[in-house]
Amino acid sequence: DGGITQSPKYLFRKEGQNVTLSCEQNLNHDAMYWYRQDPGQGLRLIYYSQIVNDFQKGDIAEGYSVSREKKESFPLTVTSAQKNPTAFYLCASRPGQGRSPLHFGNGTRLTVT
Amino acid sequence: AQSVTQLDSQVPVFEEAPVELRCNYSSSVSVYLFWYVQYPNQGLQLLLKYLSGSTLVKGINGFEAEFNKSQTSFHLRKPSVHISDTAEYFCAANTGGFKTIFGAGTRLFVKA
Numbered sequence: 001d002g003g004i005t006q007s008p009k010y011l012f013r014k015e016g017q018n019v020t021l022s023c024e025q026n027l028n029h030d031a032m033y034w035y036r037q038d039p040g041q042g043l044r045l046i047y048y049s050q051i052v053n054d055f056q057k058g059d060i061a062e063g064y065s066v067s068r069e070k071k072e073s074f075p076l077t078v079t080s081a082q083k084n085p086t087a088f089y090l091c092a093s094r095p096g097q098g099r100s101p102l103h104f105g106n107g108t109r110l111t112v113t
Numbered sequence: 114a115q116s117v118t119q120l121d122s123q124v125p126v127f128e129e130a131p132v133e134l135r136c137n138y139s140s141s142v143s144v145y146l147f148w149y150v151q152y153p154n155q156g157l158q159l160l161l162k163y164l165s166g167s168t169l170v171k172g173i174n175g176f177e178a179e180f181n182k183s184q185t186s187f188h189l190r191k192p193s194v195h196i197s198d199t200a201e202y203f204c205a206a207n208t209g210g211f212k213t214i215f216g217a218g219t220r221l222f223v224k225a
Contacts, residue, residue, distance in 0.1 A: 004156075031211060040122065042203065042217040043157075050211055058212070090156055097211055099164055101147055104156030 002027045006091050006105035013085075013112050021076045021108045023091035029103070030096060032074040036060060037088040037107075046089075049074055078110065085112045115140050117206050119216035127224050128196055134189040134219045136204030146187045147205040147213070148178055157203060163187060174198070199223045 004025045013019045025032065031050050035043040045058030049068040063082025068074055074093075078085045088109050092102040120135040138144060145164050149157040161172025168180040178189045187204060204216040 006156075009154075035215075040217060043215040045212060048211055056211075092156075097207075097209060099145055099207075099209070101159045101162055102149075102157070102205075102213060104149075104158070106156045107154070109154070 004091055004093055004103055004105035006089075006108050008108060009106070011108055011110045013110070015112055016080045017112075018077055018079050019085075019110065019112075021078070021089055021091075021110070023074045023076065023105060025072050025074075025091075025093045025103075025105075027093055027095075027103060028071070029093035030071070031094050032068065033092040033102065034058075034064070034066065034074070034076045035090045035092065037090055043090065046076065078112075085110060115144075115206060115208060115214050117204050117214050117216040119202075119204050119219050121219050122217065123220045123222065125222045125224060126194055129193050131192050132190065132194050132198075132221065134202050134204075134221065136187045136189065136216060138185050138187065138204075138206045140185070140206060140208055142208050145207045145209070146178075146180060147207075148172065148176070148187075148189050149203045149205060150174075151201045151203065151218075153200075160189070160202070194221070194223050196223050196225060 007022045033048045034046040047066040049055040065077045091105045094100040116139045118137045126132045147162045148160040151157045163180045171177045201218045207213045
């Protein structure tokens with residue numbers, strides 16, 4: 001079955017360490033997205049990529065970085081510059097623009113202490 | 114600027130009762146609207162979408178929503194809820210570009 005795989009499901013890190021969250025899709029979608037979810041705040045866009053080797057900052061990109069070297073992969077690095085990194089991170093993809101709904105992975109819960 | 118407002122953060126309801134989850138959007142241009150459901154520690158799943166045409170949209174699990182352009186609303190309804198409908202529901206809007214705006218979510222609690 002086609003879908004989006006995020007790994008790991010749970011991730012624990014010490015403050016000051018960079019950490020990379022994996023996102024892989026086999027849906028052949030061009031666009032991929034990273035969202036951050038905090039209780040009561042909905043989903044906030046971190047970064048998105050419309051095509052390989054291209055990506056744009058979302059609304060809360062500070063302290064995060066991404067790469068898009070392959071169509072199926074869009075890893076997110078949470079750097080030590082991110083002030084409050086503990087959150088639930090969701091990766092999504094879709095074929096093109098607005099009319100297409102987003103397809104989501106099952107998320108990675110990151111805890112930084 | 115485009116925004117999505119979900120008017121209730123939590124909605125408790127008894128099993129087999131009807132429910133309405135409210136969503137209002139602001140947009141000066143045509144908009145595509147979506148409802149997603151999220152079960153604990155999982156990603157979001159699409160319930161239904163409004164792209165154009167009929168204003169009453171039917172989705173999975175017996176849910177439906179009505180697009181009201183004059184009131185800029187897209188409320189989600191189900192005539193009879195089940196315990197298994199307990200989840201968080203997100204309304205989302207897109208004006209045709211790459212960015213989708215989400216509401217803050219509504220937690221639906223279905224009580225026996």
